[in-house]
Amino acid sequence: MKLISLRSRTYVLQSVIQIIILISLSGVNTLANASVSLERTIKEEGDSLAAVSALLAGNEGRLLVLDSEKGIFSEYKGKAATRYNLVTKKVFESEDVRGMARLDENSYLVSNSDADVIALIDGEGNLIQKFGENGSREGQLSDPEGIDWSHNGRLYVADKGNNRISVFGLDGVFIKAIGQIGIAEEKRLEEPAQVYVDLKERVIVFEERNNGIVSVFDHDGKLLQRLIDKDFNKLAGGETEIINITIDDKGLLYAADSNNGRILQIDWQTKKLVSSFGSKGEQRGQFEKVNAMAVLPGNKIAVADIENKKIEIYRLPKNSYEVLKKFYLPTVAYERSIKLDCTKAYRLRGGNVLCLDVENNKVASYKSSGKKVKDFEGEFSDLVAASIDDQDIVILDGEKIKYYKLDGRMRFEVGGSGDEDGKLDSPKGLFLAKEKVYVADTGNDRIQIFSRDGIYLDKITNPEDSENTLFKEPLSVAVDNSGNMFVLDKETKQVLVFSPDRKLLYRIGGTEDQPDAYNELYDIAVDDDANLYVLGAIEGNETTVQVFNGPIKIVSFGAQVEGRVGLDTPVAISIPKASKTIVSVFDKELKTLKNYKFKQLPSKPGGLRVRGSIKDTQLSWNKVPGSYTSRYKVYGAREKEGEYKYLTDVSGLNATVENKGAFSPRFYRISAVSGFSVEGEPSNIREDIFRAGYLDYTEGKYKKAR
Template identity: 25%
Template sequence: MGSAPSSLKREVHEELSCSICLELFTRPKVLPCQHTFCQDCLRDHAEVKIPLQCPNCRQQVRLPPQGVAGLPDNHIVANMIEKLQKQEKHLEEIREQPQSGNRCSFHPSEEVKLYCKQCNVPVCTECCEEGHDGHPTTGLKKAAQERSSTVQALINEGRNIVENYLSFLRSLREEEKTLNEKKQQTDSIIIQAYNQMVLKLRKRKDHLLSKSGENHTKNLHRIQTDRDRVLEDLNELSAACDRAEQELQQGWGEFLSQQTALIEVVGKYSGKAAPTPVQTQPAVFEPTDTPVPVLGHVRVQSLPSAPIPAATAPIPAKPASSNVAAGGRGHQHGNQRQGEHQPQKVTFGERGSGTGQFWDPVGVTVSDEGEMFVADRGNQRIQVFTLQGTFVRHFPTIVSGKEKMYPWDVAMDGEGNLWPWVVGGTKSADFAVQYNKHGRVLRTFDLQQTVWDRGVAVDTRNNHILITQTTGDLKNKHGEFLVFRPDGTLVRTVGQQQGVKHPRYITVDGEGNILVADIWTHFVFVYSKDGQFLFQFGGKGSGEGQLKQPNGICTDRAGNIIVADCGNSRVEMFDKTGKFLKHISTDMRSPRAVAMVRDGQLVVTDHGKDSVSIFQNF
C-alpha cells in the first residue's frame, strides 16, 4: 500500500491535465462536446485548425464573437485544481517543518513518554501534574500499539474506497474511448454510403449525357442529309441557268437550239415543293421533382449501463434531458397536433465551405425564375440553387473593390430584373448592395453605422428597400426599420414608438402591410404600407401562438403568416390577424430564414444544421 498515495496523485493529475500541453489546466475552457482544454492551448490550436475542431473528438466548434476567450469556463475543474494545489502545498510545508522528536508542545524541555487514556492525548510528566492529575495513563509506545490496528483498518478502508473511485474513473475513460471509436466507425460508414451514392449518380449523369449526345448526333445527321440533297438540286438548277445565260449572250441561233434543255430543267424544279425547315427533335432534360437521395438514418444505439463498483459511494448524476433523446427541445413533439398533416420536405447542405455547403445560412429568397438565393454568412457569399436543391452558382458578397462583407439577409428587387438586394457588414460599416444574378455589383449605399445584424425586404409596389436596425447596448436596445429608395435616399423611419427592441427579419405581404419579427420581445409587429402600427402577436413562450426568438418571416398567397420560431426549433403558421393556425415543422434545430415560392413551396434555412429545407404540401 506504500505506493498508493503516489498512484492516486498521478491518476488525479491525469484527470485534471490538458490533453494538448499535458499539464494541469490553466484557465480551463469547455467545448460544446464537453471536452476541456487550457485557454491558451485552444487559442493556439484555433489559429492552426480553421474551422476549429475539438482536438479529442474532431467535432467542429462555432466560436463566439470573442473567440476562444468567449467559451464557457469549466469552474468545476478550476476549483478542483485550486484545492489540489493547496493540498500539495500544505503537505510540502509539513515535510519541510523541522522534526521536534517527542518533545511536549506545552513544555518543550520535557519529553513525551505517557498517554492520557481519559483525554486521549500524549503528555509529559509536567502535563500529568498540571492538567491530568489523577487521569489513567499508559506508556506512549503501548498506547500507539493498541490504537495502530484501528487506525490501519481505517486507512485500509479509505484506500479501498479510493481504489473503487479510481476504477470508476478508468471505466469512464474507457467508455469515452469506445464512444469516440464508435463515432469514427459510424462517420466512416456514412461517408462510404455517400461516396457510393455519388458514384451511382455520376454513372447516371454519364448515361444521360450519352443519351443526349446520341440524340444530338442523329439531329446533326438529319440536317447534313437535307443540306446535301438541297445542294445537289441547287447545283443542277444553277448550272442550267448559267449555261442558258451564256448562250443567250453568244447569239440567238445557239440559244434557240438549247432552249429545250433549259425548259426541261426549270420545269423539273418549278413543279417541286420548296425545301422546308428541318424538323429536329432536341433532347430536353426534365429533373424529377422528388426528394434528394437519402443516404440512411443515424439512430441511437442502446448500450448497457456500466456497472458502478459495489463499494463505491453513489455519485449524483444530472437527470437525463428528454431533449437529448428526442434530438431537440422536449416540447417539440408534444406541440405537434395528433393527426396533423406532415409536409413533404427536401433537405440539403452541411457545414463547410465547398459547393453546396454552408457556414451559417442566414437569409434566403426565391426569384420568379425559380432560382433560390441563400445568404451564406460565414463563407461571405451568396449561393444559388434550383428548387430541387441542385447547385447552380455562387458569388462573393463584395462591397467594392475586393472588400467582402458578411451577408445578413437577401431579398429580390421589385423592378422586374430579378436582382437580389443584400444587407451585410464589414468590420467598419454596414451596407445595402444590389447585385445582378451573377454577382456583379450594381449599386451600393452606406447604412451610416455599424449595428446588430439586419434584415431586408423590398416593397414591390413602389420599389422601396426596407431594412431593420437595432441600436444601443444589451440592456437598452432600440429597434426600428428604415425605408429607402434604391439610390439610398431615406424615405422614413418606423417602429420607435411600439417598444420594438431587436427587429431581425422583415417582409411585406400581398396587401402592402409590413411585418417585423423582434427576437428580443418575442413579438411580431404589423404595420400598414404607410408605416402606421396595426397590431402585434406572439409573446415569449412555447405554447400555441407563442414565440421564442422569432426570426424569418414571410406570407403566402392567402395572407397567412409564416414565422421561423427559432428558440422553439419550429416553423409556425398564423392567419393574417395573428391567430395561430398550425405547426409546419417541429424537427428543425434552429430555423432562421423563410421564403415562399410562387407555386406554394416554402424554403427554410436551418442555422443549427447549416442546411436548407424545401417544404411541399404543408
C-alpha cells in the first residue's frame, strides 16, 4: 500500500508540474495564466469521442456533445453520459450532425450537413420540428455546419456550401444572408464552418481556409473586423493554424491553434491576446486536433480533442472584461397558412379573411379555417384590390370604387372610366385611412383622394415640368396614422414617401446598380406604428418583405422556398389591426394566405418612480409607445448590481409590491412586453429610498437612516 501511495503521489506531482510548465509556456500574461486549472477530463473507450462536432452547456452543469459520425446527441453529467441516437429517433436519416445551439431550457437546434436541414429537438433527442431544403437561393441551405441562436430569437447558420451566413427566425422563416452582398470581394466568406452571435448581436464567423480566418459582422452584415493568419501569428509569437473557435458573454474570442496545441483567448476588437494555455501532445493540457469548444458557466471552457479522443474542462483566469450589454432586435416567426381559392386575399381583424375571386367575379369572407362566412352583395366584373379598416371595406372593381360594410352589405359605388377628376383609368390599388380613400390611378399617373362617403376631394399628379416626374406607373398606395403617404411605382421600382402636406420626403429603393435596388415591387402596407412593409424582389430573393420605419430598414423576411413558411408568387400584403402584429401575404400560385408574426420590440420604459412605505412600495412609469406593447414586468433586487427577481405582471402604468416574506427588494426596474411576449430593454434602476432608510433603522444604523 505504501508503494502504491508513493507512486500515486509522484504521478500527481508530475501532473501538477507539467500543467504549470504548459501554462508558463505562453510567454504572455503569465500571472493570469497561472490560475488556469484543469477541472475534469472525459475519456471513453473506443471512438466515442473521435468525432465530436459540437459542445454546448447544458442544464445544471451538464455538458452536451454532438457526434457527427454516429449522429448521437449526448448529455454528460460528470463523466457519465446519456446518449440519444438522432437517426434511430428519426430526427434525421443520416448521421452527419455538425452544429448545435440552445433554444431554451429544454430544446435545442441541430444542423445536419448531409440533409441540409435544421431540426429542433427536446432534451431527450425527440423531434419537435425541422426545416430546410437544398439550394443556393436565399432561404435554402447547402452543407450547413455551425449554428447559433441569439437572445433576439434569430438563428444563424454557417451555410458552408453557399459561402454565407443564413439568418432565420423561429420555424425557419428566412430573415437575411450575411457575408457576400456589400463586402469587398477579397473579404467575402468562403465555406464558413462556424458562426457565433454575442449579446450585441455581432456575428463571429470562422473559415478554415488560409490557416483560419475570423470575420466579425454587425447584425446588418457590415464587416467590423477580420483576423487572418498574420494576425494570429503575431498574437501567438509564431506560425499558427486556427482550426476552431468559440466566444464568451464578454465578447472574447477563443481560438484553437493546431500548430502549437494552444487555446488563445483574444480581444478581437483590439487584436490583443488576453491569455493562452496548452501545448502540442497527448497528455493532460495538451492538444492535437481541437474540433469543438464551449464556454461554460463559472468561467470555464470545454475543449474536445478528437485526435486524443478526450474532452477537457478548464477553469479560466479572471480578467477585467465585463459581460456585454444586450442589443435588442425584432424577429419574425411563422403563424399559420390559410388555403383559399382566391386571386387576392386580405387578413381581417379577428382572423377572418377577405377573398377576391376574379375567375368567378365573387367576393366573400372566410374564417381562418377556410370555411366561408358570407358572399358580398352585388355584381363584380374586374376585381383588382381591396382595403379594410374598422368600419368599412372598399373594393376596386375595374374603374369603380365599391363601398361595403364589414358584414358584406353594399353601401354605394363611385368612379368610372376617364381622366377627369373623380374618374379612373386602369387603377391598380387603393387604401382606406381614417375618413379618406386613396386610389392609385395608374393609367392617369396620379393618386386620387375620395371621402369615406365617396366624394372626390383631391389629387396628386406629376408636375408640368417633365424633368421632375413623380409617378410613372403608380401601382399601390398606403397612408399611415400621421397622414404620411406611400406610393409604390412599378416602373421606377421605388416607393415614394410624401408628408401629410404632400411634399416628397424620400424614396425607398435605389437604381439598378445600388445594393438596395428592387428587381420588382408587388405591394405595400402600413401598420398602426408607422412601419412600412414592402413586398418585392431583390437580388437573390424573389419574395421578400422589407419593413421600414422612416427610411430605415428594421428587418426583412421571406424567401422562395418550399414548406409552410415559403412563398412562390406573392401578390398582396395586409396588416390587420391588433396588439399582435400579423403580416399576411397572399400567394396566388399557392392559393394560400401566409401569415407571419412580426415580433416587434417594445422600447425601454422611462420615468420609473418608486415610493415606499412600511407596508408596500408603489411604482409608476411612463407609457411605452407602440400598439404591440401589451403589459409590463416588474423586477426587484436587494442590491443594485444583484440578481433581479421577477415580481409581477401588470397591464397598466403602476404596480404595488407588498413588503412581506423573506425577499424585500430595495431596487426596482421594469420592462415592457409585447403581445407576443417579447420583452424589451429594462428601464433604469430606481431605489426605494424609504425602504433603504427603514432597513438601516431596523439594523441599528441610525445615522445612516437619516
